[in-house]
Amino acid sequence: MAVDALETRELRYFVAVAEELHFGRAAERLGMAQPPLSRAIQQLERRLGVSLLVRNRRGVCLTGAGEVLLHEGRAALDAATAAARRTRRAGAADGPGGPRNRLVLAVKAAGSHELLQKLLHAYAAEPDAAEIEVLPCGICEQEELLRNGRADVALMHAPFNSLAGFDSEELLTEGQIAVLPAGHPLAARRTLSLAEVSDVPDLPLARWPRHGIFPPGPGPEIRDQTQLAQLIALGRTVAIIPDSARAWLWAEHTAVPLTDAPPVVTHIAWPAHSRSLALAGLIRTATQL
Amino acid sequence: MAVDALETRELRYFVAVAEELHFGRAAERLGMAQPPLSRAIQQLERRLGVSLLVRNRRGVCLTGAGEVLLHEGRAALDAATAAARRTRRAGAADGPGGPRNRLVLAVKAAGSHELLQKLLHAYAAEPDAAEIEVLPCGICEQEELLRNGRADVALMHAPFNSLAGFDSEELLTEGQIAVLPAGHPLAARRTLSLAEVSDVPDLPLARWPRHGIFPPGPGPEIRDQTQLAQLIALGRTVAIIPDSARAWLWAEHTAVPLTDAPPVVTHIAWPAHSRSLALAGLIRTATQL
DNA sequence: GCCCTGTCATACCCGGTAGGTATCACTGAG
DNA sequence: CTCAGTGATACCTACCGGGTATGACAGGGC
Structure with missing residues (x-):
């Protein structure tokens, strides 16, 4: 040929x-x-x-x-490009003073903050732990970052991220909550269903991009967390987000558990062909949390 | 940069x-x-x-x-190279007489023959089924073939193949059997354990390559099925293989079920980024078998 | 009808660089 | 000490990747 x-x-x-x-x-x-x-x-x-x-x-x-x-x-x-970037990083690491490993961990900004804290803390205690650089990224960018070599490992959230093409381990499963303006009638409820939240005339459901494109709908297009928080506080929208996001809610927000929303599973994911010892250590630590 | x-x-x-x-x-x-x-x-x-x-x-x-x-x-x-090969094949397909899809399916020679038969038969009955080219390959080569674009989809056998980096669906789970020379004392047993089969002084366990290298051990190095069949018939070795391989046993062979061997799971696997309609159809057919 | 605009293709030229040959510098073995 | 075998250097050539100028062709406006 x-x-x-x-x-x-x-x-x-x-x-x-x-x-x-x-x-x-x-x-x-x-x-x-x-x-x-x-x-x-x-x-x-x-x-x-x-x-x-x-x-x-x-x-x-x-x-x-x-x-x-x-x-x-x-x-x-x-x-x-991944080959170039990862080689560069490996070279920069083993240049001065012996092989000093370094891993880039991509995380959705403010996603599962508590889990990340625990992971970093536990891993730092490991003998010969690599240095971890946390790379905060927008919603659903983790896959791209792993593919083009800007990151070595990522925290991903099924079903929002697609794990296709990566190896991964489950870390945490959580329910989802509806975040409403504190004054709204629905905010008084103990629980809500997806159907109830999706169908409020005065509170269109917020939309964020899945793999670069916004799903159709009447709600506002969200690009970052602060935007979303503000629009909810202003009574303009409602959002469905994982339970752990309670951490960043404002006083003007009310969280109501959803009874029938699909659970969100946080995974640690990495390129399937990775062979790094430092990465293996981080994964081991993560699964033992 | x-x-x-x-x-x-x-x-x-x-x-x-x-x-x-x-x-x-x-x-x-x-x-x-x-x-x-x-x-x-x-x-x-x-x-x-x-x-x-x-x-x-x-x-x-x-x-x-x-x-x-x-x-x-x-x-x-x-x-x-995968990009080049798959583009070539796609071009050869949509050249003469409209887009004529064609999929290359990699299978371990003589592995799960019955399943393959059923799959090809069922898929051929589908409306606008693509043409399937069956690419027989050596033990454990499927991963390489998918990665370098010689094949579009493969039948793989966990735990022999690694599914890392591919998408896959489970098709079939089966036990494993020990294949012994018919005259051997152990051939009279109803069942055997791994330990018993691994430790017969006059019948060293056959070895075949996992990802290109042979595991260490005293037994003969096997490269194809016929070799293996012959060596067993000659009373030189014993092999542990999936249940469905009974199909090709000779009269001089005796199969004894193993009680504690890990089950073999046949998957249909494909590159995670595939977006082909023809492939989707084949996968659907396979999972509905 | 005309021309004008915007598309991709062709013609031609130039310079950088990939590759070849000849040779050097070094080091370990005998 | 010499020799064999390693990778590096020097120098040259030719190819080809890229630029500019221009062509062919189709649509749309006046």
Whole structure:
């Protein structure tokens, strides 16, 4: 077979074109001129013996093979950048004064704060524990951070995060609560059901992005915790969140347990091919909490 | 940051050197001369700002960062070749006469033959079923085939295969049997324990490779089923295998159930990032068997 | 109908760099 | 001391990745 592995450069170019569906914009994004980009994609198609794009009067669109290469190419690019980043970090570690390990732990900002505290404390007590760098990240970013090598391990929350492609261990299961403005009639209830909370005319359910896109609905689009807290306090929305988030509630908030919400399971997750001793130690500590 | 993704070429070079631990042999394997390879590795180290290899009098050895890059680089190279192969296959499919999907299913030769029969039969009856190419492979090769894109989906057998990094669904659980020469005293028993089978002086336990290497032990090294069958028939060895393998036993063999062997679970497994409709259909069929 | 605009492809040129050959520097073995 | 075998250096060539200028073609407005 003529070609075994595609060059990173080719993948970068193709992914740019496939995402923009426009050679000019893709070239601009790549910091190059359009003609060499056109030529590179042509060469790629020739090399693969496959047509990737359909060029029509107004821009381009993907063929079936193009769709496949877009997915697979993104994964391969992530793997290549992960290799660079993790090697860099490993090198920076074993440079001065012997191998000093360091792990980057991605956590959703303010998610399961108490668990994180306990984990860090318990792990620090281990003999030859690595240094842990906590990398706070937005909702659902952990998967991307693990894939592209910015993080080595993450605390994830099923069913919000997808554990596909990672190894993981369960740490904690908790129920969910509805967070309402303190003055609202429903705030007086002892418990609520999902149906009751989802269907309040004056309190549309807050929405946050799952893997980059917001689910449809009338409620406000939430980007960070403070935003959410404020909108609830103002009586504009209601949110369904894990029980442990009680920690950051304001006085103007009331939490009501939900009877039928799916439980949230916190996992510690890491790339399946990891072989780091430091990581193994952290996982062991976490599962023994 | 100066570098985001390493070039495939750099990874290929480094992996070759790291595996050979010798620039000359690595260059030969890569089909190039030694000096440009030396230079390429130096440039890579400079680009990453990290020392990857320790050059000493007799060959080279890896630093900590080098070990990391060897692991991560292999994964990235696999991803890049998988991208090429899967794109090729997708292109060959949607070329003549509309999108004609095709899935490559990796199975351990003669492993769970009956299950495979049923699966193929049931799937063929589905409306717009894709064409299934069955790729028979050696023991434990399925993981590699999925990772480097030669296969799209595989039948795996826990605990022999590792499901790490793949999505999977359980299909079948079965016990294990000891296969003995028909004339052997133990062949008269109704059941056996692992300890009894492992400790027969004149019948050392057959060994087969787990991820490329043979576990230590006195028994013969097995590479394929026929070899194994013959050695058992000749009274040279005993094997522990899943129950469904009774299908291929010879008249000179006797199967005795094991009371305490771990159960073997057959899974259907696929790369976690797969998004193919044809694959989804096959998985659905498999889980409904 | 015309031209003008916006798309991707082609033609041509230049410079960087990947790769080759020849050779050096070092070190351990005999 | 020499020799064999290691990786590093010096130097050259040729390829090819990238830039600029321009072409081919299709749609839309006047």
